[in-house]
Amino acid sequence: MKLQKIYLRYFPPGLAFNYTRNNNTEETKCIDVFDLTIKSDLDEIMKQLRKREPAIFTKDIQPQVHELLEKMQQKLNEPVKNKFYLYKTLQTHILPLTNVDFDRSGQKCITGSYDRTCRIWNVESGDEINILKGHENVVFSVAFNYPKCDKIVTGSFDKTAKIWSVSSGACLNTLWGHSGEIVGAEFNKNSDMICTSSMDETAILWSTETAQEINSFRKHEAEVISCHFNGIGNLLITGSFDETSMIWDIREKDPVSVLRGHDAEISNCIWNASYNQIATSSLDGTAKIWDLRDTKSPLFTMKHNDEVLDVCFNYTGKIATCSSDCMAKVWNENGELLLTLEGHNDEISKVCFSPNGSLLLTASADKTARLWHVDSDTENGLCLQVLTGHTNELFSCCFNYTGDAILTASKDNTCKLYR
Structure with missing residues (x-):
């Protein structure tokens, strides 16, 4: 194997090693360094990493790894940015936006829209770099292939997903096989596979290179609205309107586990940072946390007064939920309610933590x-800022990789960038 590049991940602390094998195939190996703190002895961390992954941490790359660990340690010691200002309004879409995403560098972002396009933007200038045209219906899902971010996958209501080159904007492949609208799509960490979820009650696993179907997952009894790889890429979780989530070995046709316990449609399902727990949110007014080692019943249940529309983890284990009851809530790793965040006057559709986990961003129909x-x-639960300017409800929001920029996407056909 030949090492091509080492990618640094600040939150949660980690490294990704991109290799080319002798047959010219690429592979990315991700190494978590969750125990890194501002007081850590880096020589001791290096010793632990060499012991854990001797084939990777060879003598020739140790100086470079040590330098990257120093950068991560410095980042942990930086003050958190907690005041943002409207920097740009991105407004060439002619219909409402659906989803947004930053690339790893924070220099580019992408937007999906009901106008059937995905657009690539220069974050610094606010200029449109490329318009990705070719879908025949709503572009609902957009995602970069982290950590390389040289490709984009889009999922559309036209029942196809497409793979695009970031540099040229060219369509590299089209994924045909679903018989219903595609509402979720993402790459695995190696970028050699893509999973898609669809209203046709299935999820499908694809080869990025050939666009051929590798496996299909057909045990749900209603629309599949969410699908996500674990860190290694050998497991997949799906969430469905049939009130269940399922865990799949990507090589098998039957699920490893079925997470039963909700009484209404699933709105989202996600992994935690360590990939040993799963959170599910539901229109039954609850979110549940499940342990991968025992999925017969949830570890705990978190309750709202109305439909729970989204759920997320931060890398330290805290959980955030948001609801049609106009509230967001923050819970600890034991399911105990820490904070109730009140202030929105309409449903909250999206919630996400900042990369270091100290801030929470909520997007609302208000x-x-x-x-x-x-x-x-001293300031837990305090609303630091209300990001205004949109003239219609918000569908999506996200932080960039370093946490110093925010994107919001709205039904008013625009995306706003805050820095």
């Missing part, structure tokens, strides 16, 4: 996003 302190001794 035309605003809000930024909250969720990890402070």
